[in-house]
Amino acid sequence: MNRPHDPARESDVLAALRQGTNDRHERLDSGLPLSKPDATLADYACHLQLLRAWLAPMETWLAGFDDGPQGASGLPAAPHLSLIEADLAEPALAGFGSPDFAPAPAWPQEASAAWRWGVAYVVEGSQLGGAVLYKRLAEQLAPHPLRYLRGSGEAGPGPRWRAFMGALRAEVRSEEEIAEAQAGACDAFDRILALARV
Numbered sequence: 001m002n003r004p005h006d007p008a009r010e011s012d013v014l015a016a017l018r019q020g021t022n023d024r025h026e027r028l029d030s031g032l033p034l035s036k037p038d039a040t041l042a043d044y045a046c047h048l049q050l051l052r053a054w055l056a057p058m059e060t061w062l063a064g065f066d067d068g069p070q071g072a073s074g075l076p077a078a079p080h081l082s083l084i085e086a087d088l089a090e091p092a093l094a095g096f097g098s099p100d101f102a103p104a105p106a107w108p109q110e111a112s113a114a115w116r117w118g119v120a121y122v123v124e125g126s127q128l129g130g131a132v133l134y135k136r137l138a139e140q141l142a143p144h145p146l147r148y149l150r151g152s153g154e155a156g157p158g159p160r161w162r163a164f165m166g167a168l169r170a171e172v173r174s175e176e177e178i179a180e181a182q183a184g185a186c187d188a189f190d191r192i193l194a195l196a197r198v
Contacts, residue, residue, distance in 0.1 A: 013172045013181060014165060017121050020182035024189035031198025034133055041141055045096035048084050048148060053101040054192045055080050061107035068113025069120040073167050075160060083148040092144050101195050111184065114177035117168055118184025124164045127157040
């Protein structure tokens with residue numbers, strides 16, 4: 001639904017999302033398998049399996065929508081799962097068991113576009129974190145290519161993040177929409193925190 005543009009009622013959606021998810025973000029960053037300074041390939045395998053358990057049902061759910069971040073204003077889908085699978089197929093990761101993740105609740109079929117923008121914010125932001133981890137771990141975990149952390153773009157995640165933020169700010173503007181986006185982002189964090197048991 002189009003609303004009249006009223007700058008006085010608008011807040012910056014990025015600032016609201018950061019503020020609303022800050023505690024969850026800190027918990028996740030400190031609880032991920034790769035957060036240890038002496039992270040190993042076993043930790044990377046666990047990290048990938050955790051992300052696959054979180055992303056696979058999410059991507060299936062998001063594919064059922066054609067508006068919001070899944071519409072014309074969103075970005076093309078990123079190859080997260082294919083990069084994870086390619087990394088897990090590396091011989092260096094052979095033999096690491098898969099953690100037993102509890103089944104997650106179904107994603108809400110009635111989720112608004114703004115709520116899904118919040119979910120997309122968490123996924124897109126995770127790529128920035130992956131780039132930081134890649135710089136820290138590329139030499140330590142060599143010769144594994146760390147495809148997922150490196151990402152698929154030659155220029156890194158920065159250009160995609162800037163494009164995403166432009167679309168997010170254009171599409172999520174009212175106080176109600178920003179609140180919905182915060183709720184979606186918090187739910188996305190809560191689901192991976194539950195999988196990670198942190």
